[in-house]
Amino acid sequence: MSQAARAAEAFERLHGRSPAGVWSAPGRVNLIGEHTDYNDGFVLPFAIPYRTAVAASARDDDTITVSTLHDRGRAETADPARISDLVPGAISGWPAYPSGVAWVLREQGSTGGADLVIAGDVPAGAGLSSSHSLECATALALLGLAGSRQSNSDIAKWIQQAENDFVGAPTGLLDQTASLNCTEAHVLFLDVRSGEAEQVPFDASRHGLEVLVIDTRASHSHTESGYGARRRGCEEAAKILGIPALRDIALDELDAALAKLPEELRPLVKHVVTENERVLQTVALLKQDKYGEIGPLLSASHASLRDDYRVSCDELDVAAEAAEAAGALGARMIGGGFGGSAIALVRGDARAEVEAAVTAAFAERSFTAPRMFTGVPSAGAGQDR
Ligand code: GAF
Numbered sequence: 001m002s003q004a005a006r007a008a009e010a011f012e013r014l015h016g017r018s019p020a021g022v023w024s025a026p027g028r029v030n031l032i033g034e035h036t037d038y039n040d041g042f043v044l045p046f047a048i049p050y051r052t053a054v055a056a057s058a059r060d061d062d063t064i065t066v067s068t069l070h071d072r073g074r075a076e077t078a079d080p081a082r083i084s085d086l087v088p089g090a091i092s093g094w095p096a097y098p099s100g101v102a103w104v105l106r107e108q109g110s111t112g113g114a115d116l117v118i119a120g121d122v123p124a125g126a127g128l129s130s131s132h133s134l135e136c137a138t139a140l141a142l143l144g145l146a147g148s149r150q151s152n153s154d155i156a157k158w159i160q161q162a163e164n165d166f167v168g169a170p171t172g173l174l175d176q177t178a179s180l181n182c183t184e185a186h187v188l189f190l191d192v193r194s195g196e197a198e199q200v201p202f203d204a205s206r207h208g209l210e211v212l213v214i215d216t217r218a219s220h221s222h223t224e225s226g227y228g229a230r231r232r233g234c235e236e237a238a239k240i241l242g243i244p245a246l247r248d249i250a251l252d253e254l255d256a257a258l259a260k261l262p263e264e265l266r267p268l269v270k271h272v273v274t275e276n277e278r279v280l281q282t283v284a285l286l287k288q289d290k291y292g293e294i295g296p297l298l299s300a301s302h303a304s305l306r307d308d309y310r311v312s313c314d315e316l317d318v319a320a321e322a323a324e325a326a327g328a329l330g331a332r333m334i335g336g337g338f339g340g341s342a343i344a345l346v347r348g349d350a351r352a353e354v355e356a357a358v359t360a361a362f363a364e365r366s367f368t369a370p371r372m373f374t375g376v377p378s379a380g381a382g383q384d385r
Contacts, residue, residue, distance in 0.1 A: 002051075002053070002384070003024055003051045003052065003053035003119045003120050003121055004022045004024050004051075004053040004055075004119075004384035004385060006053065006069060006119035007019075007022055007024075007053040007054060007055035007069070007117050007118060007119035008022050008055045008385065010055070010067070010069050010073070010075055010117045010119060011055035011056075011057075011115070011117040013075075014067055014075060014077070014117060015057070015115055015117075017057070019055035019056055019057050019115075019117070020056060020057040020058060020145060021055075021056060021141065021144055021145070021383055021385060022053055022054065022055045022056070022141075022383070022384045022385045023053070023054050023056070023137050023140040023141040023144060023381070023382065023383050023384065024051045024052060024053035024054070024137050024381065024382070024384050025051060025052055025132075025133045025134075025136035025137040025140065025179045025180065025380070025381035025382075026047035026048055026049070026050065026051045026122070026133055026179055026182070026378055026379065026380060026381065027047070027048045027050050027051070027052075027122035027123075027128040027129040027130055027132075027133050027179070028045045028046065028047055028048060028128065028129045028132075028133075028174075028175055028178035028179055028182065029045065029046055029048055029128065029211065029213055029334055029341075029343060029375045030043060030044065030045040030174060030178070030334050030335065031044045031045065031046060031187050031202075031211070031282065031294075031298075031343070032044050032275075032278055032279050032282050032294075032297060032298060032301050032332070033045075033174075033275060033276070033278075033279040034275060034301060034305055034309075034332075034333075034334065034335070034337075035230060035234075035271065035272065035275065035305070035309055035311070035336075036192070036247075036272055036275050036276055036279065037172030037173050037174040037192045038170075038171075038172035038173075038231050038234065039234050039238075039245050039246040039247050039272045039276075040192055040193035040244070040245035040246070040247035040248075041192060041193070041245075041246070041247045041272065041275070041276040041279070042189070042190065042191055042192070042276050042279040042280065043174045043177075043178075043188075043190050043192065043279065044187050044188070044189055044190075044200075044279050044282060044283065045174060045175075045177075045178035045182060045187065045188055045190075046178070046182055046186065046187045046188065046202060046375065046377035046378070047178060047179065047182035047183075047377065047378045047379060047380050048122075048128060048213070048375055048376070048378055049376055049378040050120075050121045050122040050123070050128065050133075051120060051121065051122065051133060051137075052118060052119075052120030052121075052122055052130065052133040052134045052136075052137045053118070053119050053120060053137060053384065054098075054116050054117070054118055054134075054137040054138050054140075054141040055116070055117045055119075055141075056114050056115065056116050056117075056141040056142070056144075056145055057114065057115050057145070058112060058113065058114055058145040058146075059112070059113030059114055059115060060112070060113060061113050062082050062083050062084055062112070062113050063080050063081065063082055063083070063113045064080065064081050064082075064083055064098070064099065064102050064113055064114055064115075064116065065077065065078075065080045065114075065115045065116065066078045066095055066098045066099070066116045066117075066118065067116070067117045067118065068094060068117075068118040068119075069117070069118065069119040075117070078091075078094075078095035078099075079095075081095075081099060081102075083102055083103075083106050083111065083112070083113060084106070086099055086102060086103040086106065086166075087103075088100075088103070088165050088166045088168075089166075089168070091166075094134075096166060096167045097131050097134045097135050097138070097162075097167060098116055098118070098134065098135070098138040099166070100135070100162035100163065100165075100166030100167050101135050101138040101139050101142065101158075101159065101162050102114075102138070102142060103162060103166050104158045104159070104161050104162040104165075104166065105139065105142050105143065105146075105158065107161075108158060110142070110143055110146055110148045110150070111142045111143075111145075111146055112145070112146060114141070114142055114145055116138065116141060118134060118137075118138075120133065120134065120137075123215055123371065125219035125339070125340070126215040126217075126219075126340055126341050126371075127215075127333075127334060127335030127336065127337075127339065127340020127341045128213070128215070128335070128340070128341055129175040129178070129179060129335070131163075131167075131169075132159065132163075132175035132176045132178075132179050133179050133381075135159045135162060135163070135176060136155070136159065136176055136179040136180055136381045137381065139155050139158065139159055140155075140381055140382070140383065143155070144383060152177070152180040152181055153177075153195050155176070155180060156173055156176045156177045156180055157173070159176040160172065160173055160176065169227070170227065170228045170231050171227070171336070172192070173192055174190075174192070177190055177192075177197075178190075178380075179380060179381050180380055180381050181197060181380055182377065182378070182379070182380040183199055183377075183379060183380060184377060184378055184379050185201060185202065185203055185377050186199040186200060186201055186202055186377055187199075187200050187202040187286070187377060188200075189279075189283050192247075193245070193247055200283060200286055200287065201286075202286060202377050203377075204291060204345070205348070207289075207291040207292065208347055208348050208349070209291055209292070209329070209345060209346065209347060209348065210345075210346050210347075210348055210351055210374050210375075211343050211344075211345060211346075211374065211375035212323070212328070212343065212344045212345075212346050212351060212354060212355065212372055212373075212374060212375070213341055213342075213343055213372060213373050213374070213375045214319045214323070214341060214342045214343070214344065214358055214370050214371075214372050215340075215341045215370060215371040215372070215373075216313075216315035216316055216319055216339065216340065216341060216342065216362075216367070216370050217315070217367075217368040217369070217370060217371065218313055218314075218315040218316070218339035218340070218367070218368075219339050219340075226311065226337075226338050227311075227336050227337075227338075230268060230309060230311065233264075233265055233268045234246050234268055234269070234272060236265060237261055237265040237268060237269050240260065240261060240262075240265070241257055241260060241261070246269055246272040246273065247272075247276065249269065249272075249273050250273075251273060251274070251277050254269070254270065254273045254274075257269060257273075258270065267307075267308035267309065267310070268308070268309060270304070270308050271304045271305065271308040271309040274300075274304055275301060275304060278297045278300060278301055281297055282294050282297050285297075291345075292329055292345075294329075294330065294345065295328070295329030295330030295345050296329075296330055297330065298329075298330030298331060298332045298343070298345060299320070299324065299330040299331060299332065301332045302316075302320045302331060302332035302333055302342075305332070305333055305337060306333075309337075311333075311336065311337030311338055312333050312337055312338075313337070313338055313339055314365070314367075315339065315362070315367055315370075316333040316337070316339070316340070316342050318358075318361050318362065318365060318367070319331070319333075319342040319344075319358055319361075319362075319370065320332060320333065320342050320344070321361075322354075322357045322358045322360075322361035322362075323342070323344035323346070323354050323357065323358055324344070325357065326350070326353050326354045326356075326357030326358070327346070327347070327350040327353060327354060328344035328345060328346045328350075328354050329345045329346065329347070330344070330345045331343065331344035331345070343375060344358075351374075355372050358370055358372070
């Protein structure tokens with residue numbers, strides 16, 4: 001059963017009537033371009049086939065109710081909240097995400113009361129953007145109920161505001177833009193500064209390849225300090241250099257820029273500048289149909305995130321190393337880091353071997369067994385019914 005059907009069915013059970021509509025949004029994998037979004041740089045995500053659906057009906061009493069479906073159909077309902085009373089910091093846990101969206105849309109004058117029922121299968125805490133898929137589906141539902149048509153770029157910015165100010169996670173624009181704009185069989189080449197986006201065809205299977213997604217089960221969170229500290233470091237470096245963002249450093253200016261910075265900021269800048277370059281090179285190779293050649297770029301991205309940006313962890317390193325040792329063409333951690341998922345580019349006929357090697361490497365170290373699936377570029381957010 002689709003997540004939209006699950007959400008609709010649960011809505012009927014909880015509210016005794018059909019929802020006015022159901023909207024859903026996917027999680028994402030970022031092929032390459034990590035920690036570049038809040039530096040005005042380049043990213044290259046695709047949507048995964050796991051989604052969060054929100055079944056919704058309008059209310060006329062300024063109140064928002066939110067229920068979420070857990071495994072085996074058990075529903076959990078948050079305390080109802082008056083939309084005019086929503087303030088940052090007042091709500092924690094999973095209800096903060098839909099409430100934060102209601103708060104930001106209230107600020108935009110775009111929402112009224114609503115009953116929302118959520119169902120989803122994006123693994124939580126896996127760095128696959130489950131929270132952003134929830135926020136995107138909620139935003140589309142609330143805007144849809146209000147009959148308000150807005151551009152995806154505005155919706156993405158409002159969701160960022162909800163994350164930053166209401167939830168307290170200083171994240172960028174990557175995840176929600178991917179969830180809203182990705183399309184089947186494509187990666188989304190996004191220039192975060194200009195907002196320009198290009199759908200680049202991405203069909204690994206045509207080349208006998210797969211993107212194996214490895215959820216390490218080491219859970220991560222961006223409300224904790226590691227992510228924010230990196231972001232602040234990048235902003236400080238840009239300020240010292242007198243530029244709007246690290247995006248403004250070209251690769252051939254990198255050494256000169258590094259020489260002007262205090263030692264502790266240099267690795268951050270090096271990562272961002274080289275990572276932007278790796279995104280551009282990946283896009284160029286995909287356009288030339290040279291899929292196999294992106295492997296070394298993925299691995300270089302991982303090394304940079306591990307050694308310079310320092311956002312990897314043992315589980316992510318072991319996943320990437322074991323996958324490569326078993327024949328993957330390249331492998332890297334994805335998302336914010338400190339846990340979550342990695343990807344490996346593997347030949348279809350080597351997939352089982354790579355999976356077995358990663359599983360064995362985790363067992364050897366007594367890590368929780370990883371979960372793996374093939375990352376097939378899937379549809380972005382929209383209304384289901
Ligand atoms: C997380 C954030 F939400 C994104 O904005 C992005 O910064 C990513 O980490 C790292 O590339 O997913």
